[in-house]
Every structure is written in C-alpha cells, then in structure tokens.
Amino acid sequence: MSVVAIARVLLPAGLEPIRDLAKIRIGGVDATPDRVREITAGAEALVADPTVGVDAELLDAAGPGLRLVANFAVGYDNVDLEECRRRGIVVTNTPDVLTNATAELALTLTLAAARFLSEGERDLRAGRWQGLEPGAYRGLELSGATVGVVGLGRIGGRYAELLAGFGVELLYAARSPKPEAEARLAASRVELEELLRRSDVVSLHAPASPETHHLIDAEALRLMEEQAVLVNTARGSLVDLAAVAAALREGRLGAVGLDVYEDEPRIPAEILEAPHAVLAPHIGSATIKARDAMARMVTDSVIAVLDGCEPPNRVV
C-alpha cells in the first residue's frame, strides 16, 4: 500500500476519501521538522502547508519514491520548486476555492483597521472606556476613499469587487495590465509609487518572491499618507514589520490589518506593541467552505498521482 505523509493535519473532508487507499502517516499540528522528516521517509505523497518548508533536506529524507507534494494553500513559497522539478516530483496547490474567503478577510481587516476596532475592544475589555467621546477612535471612512490594490489577481480582484458597494476610487499596481478587470471594476492601473502616494488604503495581494520581498519597507512607507491603512493577507515577507511598527509608533501610518507575518508564528514584539494594529493569525482561507474544499483538492491530487494520472492544479 502506498504511504501518504500528512506533514501536519488534513481535515476529514480530505482524509476520508484516502483512508482506505493508502497508509496514512500524520505529523500532527505541532509536528517539528524532525517529525515531518520521520513520517515522510518512504512516502509516495506528502501533504504540506505554508508552515512546512519543503526543501532538499526533507526531499532527501523522503527518499526516491516521493512523487507528489500537495500543498494545502494557493501560495507555494514554502516549497523549493526547483528542487522538486529536478527530482521529477509533482507539486500542486489549492487555488480558487479560497479566493473569496481570503478577499473577505482582507475586507474585514480593512474595515477593522480603518476603525481601530482592536484598540477599541481592548480598551473596553480593560475597563478603560469612559463612554462615547466625540474625538475618540475617529477612523477612515471607506466611502469616498482611494483604495490601492497591489496585485490584481484572483484574490486582489475579488477584494476589489467586494469594495464596489463602498463607493471607493480603485487603483491597482500589477506587472501587466488587466483591461477586463479595469473596465469591470472601474480601476486605474498606476505605478506602485503613485499607488502608495494616492491611496488611503493599500491592500497587498502579490505572491512572495524575491521581487516582492519587503515591498513595503521604510522608503515605501514614507510615500504613504499619514492616515493610510495598510492591509496584508498575502505573505509576511512582503512587509518590513519593523519599519511598519516604527511608522505606527511615530504617527506616520494610520493603521494596519495583518494576517501574515514573515516568521510565523513568531510575531515581533514591536508590532504587538504598536498602536492601531489589527492582527489576525493567518486565517485568510479559514472558512468552513474554503478549508474543506482545499482539503478535498489536496486529496484529489494525491489520488490522481497514486493512480498514475495527471493531478489538478499542478504547479510543477
């Protein structure tokens, strides 16, 4: 029987269909890299997620029988694609099914950050709230604001669509023009620098890559409005958190809504202590519907590869 290694966990929606087809080894939610290597040894398929670094060391531990890395995420920056390609290992991801969930979280963070929701709730719970105060918690109203979407792909595009009812002006920055989306969303393509200068809200939807590493750094933050809101549901590496924390502290940035961090699950103290920061624990795709669909997609890839067929959503 084939061995399928699940580096951490796979939801029942994904597990059930393969339970009787393969010998399943499960690392557990707190699996260490050693544990992941141990359960992957001799496996034909590995189910990974963004917390699992799939590198040469893990692939060596897996041995020559490994045929598939099925990543439970649309992003696959945790996987060394070159190394997989070189070894003839197929890599798949879980696109589309999490687009809406992630865009909805980006919108949630936009609104929550713009209205200082975390701060208000913390004050209230701590007994610091003295009742309605006209000058307190005055945030950004989305209606009439300019929103800059960095990366108008599936998730960025859906986020822009969701904003349509708010009466915002939409700008976007992307490597290539998106004429269809521009027309549909009444969005204007501008250079990143112009987007940063003009936007009241900047929401990041670009993949992690050497090009996007610290796209938002101290210099980028200097271009942004003092009241601007920054939202990141893409990948932590896009944002220099130390620079963001300093900008918040010094009143050079209005607020942030973050779901992803550079060295998850470690969060730098300076961002935890910074004012006007709404911080979510990487829950972009965490709806019942999206996560179940992602689990089924992962399993579809596993079944296809074990059957010797072409899997859906192949990246490599």
Ligand code: DGY
């Ligand atoms: C993804 O799919 O890349 C998300 O970050 C997982 O929630």
